[in-house]
Amino acid sequence: MDLFIPEKLQDLARKAPFPLYAVGGAVRDALAGLPASPDLDLCAPADADDFSALAAAAGLTVHGVYKNTGTVNLSDGRTKIEFTSFRTDKYRRGEHAPCAVRFTKDIRKDALRRDFKCNAVYYDLCSGQILDPLGGVPEIADRQISTTRTADEVFSEDGLRLLRLARQAAQLGFTPSVECLIGAKLNADRIAKISAERIFAELTLLLHADEKYGRPYAHYDGLKLLDGIGVLCYILPELAAGKGLPQRRDFHDHDVLEHSFRTCKYADARIRLTALLHDVGKPAAYAETGKYHGHDVLGAAIARTVLERLKAPGKTTDLACRLIALHMYDLDGKTRENKIRAFLVKNYEICTPLFLLKQADYSGCKDDLHPCPTLVKWEQILAKMRAEGVPFSRKELAVRGNELHEIVPREQTAEILTKLLLFCALDGTRNRREILLREAAGLAKTERDAKEEGS
Numbered sequence: 001m002d003l004f005i006p007e008k009l010q011d012l013a014r015k016a017p018f019p020l021y022a023v024g025g026a027v028r029d030a031l032a033g034l035p036a037s038p039d040l041d042l043c044a045p046a047d048a049d050d051f052s053a054l055a056a057a058a059g060l061t062v063h064g065v066y067k068n069t070g071t072v073n074l075s076d077g078r079t080k081i082e083f084t085s086f087r088t089d090k091y092r093r094g095e096h097a098p099c100a101v102r103f104t105k106d107i108r109k110d111a112l113r114r115d116f117k118c119n120a121v122y123y124d125l126c127s128g129q130i131l132d133p134l135g136g137v138p139e140i141a142d143r144q145i146s147t148t149r150t151a152d153e154v155f156s157e158d159g160l161r162l163l164r165l166a167r168q169a170a171q172l173g174f175t176p177s178v179e180c181l182i183g184a185k186l187n188a189d190r191i192a193k194i195s196a197e198r199i200f201a202e203l204t205l206l207l208h209a210d211e212k213y214g215r216p217y218a219h220y221d222g223l224k225l226l227d228g229i230g231v232l233c234y235i236l237p238e239l240a241a242g243k244g245l246p247q248r249r250d251f252h253d254h255d256v257l258e259h260s261f262r263t264c265k266y267a268d269a270r271i272r273l274t275a276l277l278h279d280v281g282k283p284a285a286y287a288e289t290g291k292y293h294g295h296d297v298l299g300a301a302i303a304r305t306v307l308e309r310l311k312a313p314g315k316t317t318d319l320a321c322r323l324i325a326l327h328m329y330d331l332d333g334k335t336r337e338n339k340i341r342a343f344l345v346k347n348y349e350i351c352t353p354l355f356l357l358k359q360a361d362y363s364g365c366k367d368d369l370h371p372c373p374t375l376v377k378w379e380q381i382l383a384k385m386r387a388e389g390v391p392f393s394r395k396e397l398a399v400r401g402n403e404l405h406e407i408v409p410r411e412q413t414a415e416i417l418t419k420l421l422l423f424c425a426l427d428g429t430r431n432r433r434e435i436l437l438r439e440a441a442g443l444a445k446t447e448r449d450a451k452e453e454g455s
Helices: 007-015 025-031 046-059 107-114 136-141 151-157 160-172 179-185 190-191 196-207 208-211 218-226 254-266 269-276 282-289 296-311 313-325 339-348 348-366 373-388 410-425 433-454
Strands: 021-023 039-044 061-066 071-075 078-083 087-090 098-104 121-123
Touching: 007 046, 007 254, 021 025, 025 039, 025 121, 025 136, 025 196, 046 061, 046 071, 046 078, 071 160, 071 339, 087 190, 098 107, 151 160, 151 179, 160 190, 160 196, 160 208, 160 218, 179 218, 196 208, 196 269, 208 218, 208 373, 218 254, 254 282, 254 348, 269 296, 269 313, 296 313, 296 433, 313 348, 339 348, 339 410, 410 433
Parallel strands: 039 078
Antiparallel strands: 021 039, 021 121, 061 071, 071 078, 087 098
16 A cells, blocks of 8 residues: 655654544545555544644644534645544535534544445554454455444435545546445435535546546536436536437437436546537427427527536636527538638637537537548648738737728727638638728728618
């Protein structure tokens, strides 16, 4: 077992009048032969104030002491450390924070308050001895997850444990026991007691589960588990509504929900959330018309509702909705080049995530990892545009706004610059000052004539 303990902590453990233990993920991962965790959880049959004083004397930085829960947050400058006194917890059904805490000297009682046996193995920092009150060591060896008490009791206490089960099982590649799965499913509605912020945070970790220990497609496994235990329909009902909805067999091997999962499975890490929600408009479109036409626009609006409900960051929400609204563009690859050029200029700042989404969507249809034909076409057009010197932003235009003020009303400058960008999109050689000034004058005249005709 290879568990790194900072030198200051080792010194603290030797001087402490009580045994000091590492517990939780760091111990589990060390026993499983997985990469070391950057964080460390400690515990002891000791008071938070007593531990805090010893930690400060050992040269550790104490960031906060919370006497009600016996918790101390500290660090050695590199490792984030959390200490908790041995305790037992009492919960209001489903709520994440315990409503009552009692301190104890009994390590078994402390172990029983935890979620899974694999997270309830203790390492004595002074002696190097492993203490395993509940039998977590053999479960780690067998790559299994079971609860510290009956699964019904554990999941009914704290709804966040449902998401932690899916996320940790995915990250670790551990298999939950049958009792664990049944208990989770029976208590799936407890997720409703958890705040949107915590749900979004756990969902984000799950969508990047493959990055924790390098398990390919771990995030897909986590999503399947979330669906299997019935939690998905509570946190993402709009997405779960796609389960069983048929799709054209010539384009798809999977129903709407499974296609969404597989699009996320094959998606670059930067666009996983968008990939998961990219077809969230299909169930609503199907319910209304029996078809999926317009699901992209409808999906963008639904995705905004979902992400705002989950308290996702505004920029994340805006980008996801914009990508979802555009993901069907040129689906059959038959759109003319001139239109593609204009589209690429208009959306140049999001081309990278849009390309990633379209590739993931293509791969998720029939598990085909070959390049998406539409993207092959777009990349060729984009390369041609760059070779021509097509400007993709106003800054790249050969004229500036102040140069247009003599021929264009000031209030129309921004609009005219945008039109000049699209003018150049069709032919990069047009990006010359004299050509753009002439075009701007023509655009301004057209605008004046239209106003005079309408007055």
